[in-house]
Amino acid sequence: MTTQKHDFAAPVQIEELAPAARLSLRVRPDHRAVLADALGLDLPARIGDRAASDGREALCLGPDEWLILAPEAADLIAAAAAVYPTAPHSLTEISDREITLHLSGPSVLDLLATCCPRDVGALAVGRGCRTVFDSATVTLWRDGPAVFRMDVWRSFLPHVRNLMALAEAELATGL
Amino acid sequence: MLLIHCPYCDETLPELEFAYAGEAHIARPVDPSALSDEEWRDFLFIRTNARGTHFERWRHIHGCARFFNAARDTVTDRFLVTYKAGESRPDLTVKESAE
Numbered sequence: 001m002t003t004q005k006h007d008f009a010a011p012v013q014i015e016e017l018a019p020a021a022r023l024s025l026r027v028r029p030d031h032r033a034v035l036a037d038a039l040g041l042d043l044p045a046r047i048g049d050r051a052a053s054d055g056r057e058a059l060c061l062g063p064d065e066w067l068i069l070a071p072e073a074a075d076l077i078a079a080a081a082a083v084y085p086t087a088p089h090s091l092t093e094i095s096d097r098e099i100t101l102h103l104s105g106p107s108v109l110d111l112l113a114t115c116c117p118r119d120v121g122a123l124a125v126g127r128g129c130r131t132v133f134d135s136a137t138v139t140l141w142r143d144g145p146a147v148f149r150m151d152v153w154r155s156f157l158p159h160v161r162n163l164m165a166l167a168e169a170e171l172a173t174g175l
Numbered sequence: 176m177l178l179i180h181c182p183y184c185d186e187t188l189p190e191l192e193f194a195y196a197g198e199a200h201i202a203r204p205v206d207p208s209a210l211s212d213e214e215w216r217d218f219l220f221i222r223t224n225a226r227g228t229h230f231e232r233w234r235h236i237h238g239c240a241r242f243f244n245a246a247r248d249t250v251t252d253r254f255l256v257t258y259k260a261g262e263s264r265p266d267l268t269v270k271e272s273a274e
Binding site for chain 1: 176183184185188189190192236237241
């Protein structure tokens with residue numbers, strides 16, 4: 001016999017986070033250490049690994065690509081520009097490109113499973129990945145067993161929020 | 176859904192994260208202007224269209240965004256091996272005899 005559990009607390013909470021500085025860094029692996037020193041931030045080599053220090057966060061998205069979050073972009077850009085002659089790279093501010101959603105609650109994995117084809121539950125806590133939500137590219141950060149941040153390109157946000165609202169309504173009715 | 180192993184992410188992920196990018200190992204002619212019209216046509220348009228093992232390019236577009244190469248059986252849709260872009264065509268007979 002299975003029993004239907006009715007949890008009347010919200011199965012998921014979705015909220016938009018305040019804007020923060022976001023930077024895209026492209027640099028060849030040979031110059032990774034130089035940039036890491038300049039930015040005062042470890043740049044992990046393995047795709048999906050994250051590093052954090054002084055409120056700054058780095059996520060390795062590809063073999064030569066990192067996403068960096070920081071409260072302010074100006075000092076990071078200046079620090080990176082200073083080492084440009086020794087370590088050629090591209091550091092682009094993309095703060096306005098995406099909006100970050102904070103997703104939490106006991107059914108957050110079910111919510112993500114409605115539109116993410118990858119096994120999000122297999123993503124370890126403290127790691128992140130770029131993946132697809134329905135048809136929109138998103139960046140997922142897993143901060144806890146049931147706590148995620150999702151960066152969504154701003155023009156895709158209405159579509160993503162509509163799909164989430166639909167899934168949320170289904171989860172709330174216990175479907 | 177196909178599950179594809181990305182050699183850069185070192186993870187096996189669903190097909191929806193990937194994009195197909197045509198046949199692999201097609202080298203651009205060093206001096207295109209020296210080619211006849213027929214040779215240039217062959218380079219641009221004529222492909223193997225293999226029945227069986229096919230070497231092809233894929234891109235992990237909703238992920239690490241890297242292009243890589245794969246050997247796929249076009250009859251069974253089974254991926255035999257995936258390897259990084261720039262690496263030479265793997266010898267599949269060695270792998271088969273090991274199995």
